[in-house]
Amino acid sequence: MASGRRPLVAGNWKMNGLRGSIGELDAVIAAAGGLAPRLDLMVCPPATLVAAFAARAAGTPVAIGGQDCHAEVSGAFTGDVAAEMLADAGATAVIVGHSERRTYHRESDAEVRAKTLAAWRAGLLAIVCIGETKDERVAGRTLEVLGTQLAGSLPDGATAANLVVAYEPVWAIGTGLTPTVADVAEAHGFVRDRLVERFGAEGEGVRVLYGGSVKPSNAAELMAVANVDGALVGGASLKATDFLGIAGAYK
Numbered sequence: 001m002a003s004g005r006r007p008l009v010a011g012n013w014k015m016n017g018l019r020g021s022i023g024e025l026d027a028v029i030a031a032a033g034g035l036a037p038r039l040d041l042m043v044c045p046p047a048t049l050v051a052a053f054a055a056r057a058a059g060t061p062v063a064i065g066g067q068d069c070h071a072e073v074s075g076a077f078t079g080d081v082a083a084e085m086l087a088d089a090g091a092t093a094v095i096v097g098h099s100e101r102r103t104y105h106r107e108s109d110a111e112v113r114a115k116t117l118a119a120w121r122a123g124l125l126a127i128v129c130i131g132e133t134k135d136e137r138v139a140g141r142t143l144e145v146l147g148t149q150l151a152g153s154l155p156d157g158a159t160a161a162n163l164v165v166a167y168e169p170v171w172a173i174g175t176g177l178t179p180t181v182a183d184v185a186e187a188h189g190f191v192r193d194r195l196v197e198r199f200g201a202e203g204e205g206v207r208v209l210y211g212g213s214v215k216p217s218n219a220a221e222l223m224a225v226a227n228v229d230g231a232l233v234g235g236a237s238l239k240a241t242d243f244l245g246i247a248g249a250y251k
């Protein structure tokens with residue numbers, strides 16, 4: 001903090017939410033005016049809800065993002081969604097390389113890189129996720145893994161305006177477990193160094209979010225760590241009261 005970087009608190013709804021869930025977005029929008037002077041707010045609903053959510057959030061401080069995109073503009077890719085389609089639906093951002101995509105869809109760093117380029121091609125902010133597994137942490141390989149993921153997943157041309165990195169330890173996602181403050185500081189400091197090495201002043205401006213079991217009760221502690229520029233929130237983003245409680249870490 002005290003970095004000049006504007007915090008971003010983003011909710012990743014994952015495969016949750018029906019049209020009737022828009023009341024949660026409404027509650028976030030209702031509180032957004034009071035929070036907007038201090039931070040950016042984003043909700044990333046499933047693809048089926050992006051258009052409706054974007055229409056509802058239009059003209060408010062709440063941004064809407066997708067959760068994944070295909071690398072191509074269009075074509076015979078059944079079930080996939082292009083970055084241009086998300087933009088057309090009103091999204092201004094997209095999460096790429098989430099560990100659930102890397103695990104269940106076997107996405108490689110090269111694919112994540114291609115998806116990041118697709119996001120930029122469509123004019124979207126790319127939120128690129130990285131993070132180590134429990135085994136990798138126990139083996140003392142966390143920073144090596146993060147370095148490899150950053151090198152492979154980030155294309156040249158990243159700027160403070162087109163890239164956000166989310167550090168999400170795989171073992172902390174949905175488990176209620178979080179790294180220690182010292183471990184978060186080490187990981188985020190490492191990511192910052194790599195961003196600055198590669199992208200110079202732009203890398204200094206790229207926001208690095210922490211994700212993995214962020215809750216209202218631990219948000220203040222996690223968000224106060226150096227080089228933590230906000231949160232990517234899963235489960236606790238589904239209820240507006242919890243999501244806003246996390247955003248409330250920025251007083």
Ligand SMILES: O=C(CO)COP(=O)(O)O
Pocket residue numbers: 012098168172173174175176211212213214232233234235236
């Ligand atoms: O994966 C996450 C956000 O992308 C984190 O999920 P949880 O907040 O549910 O642990």
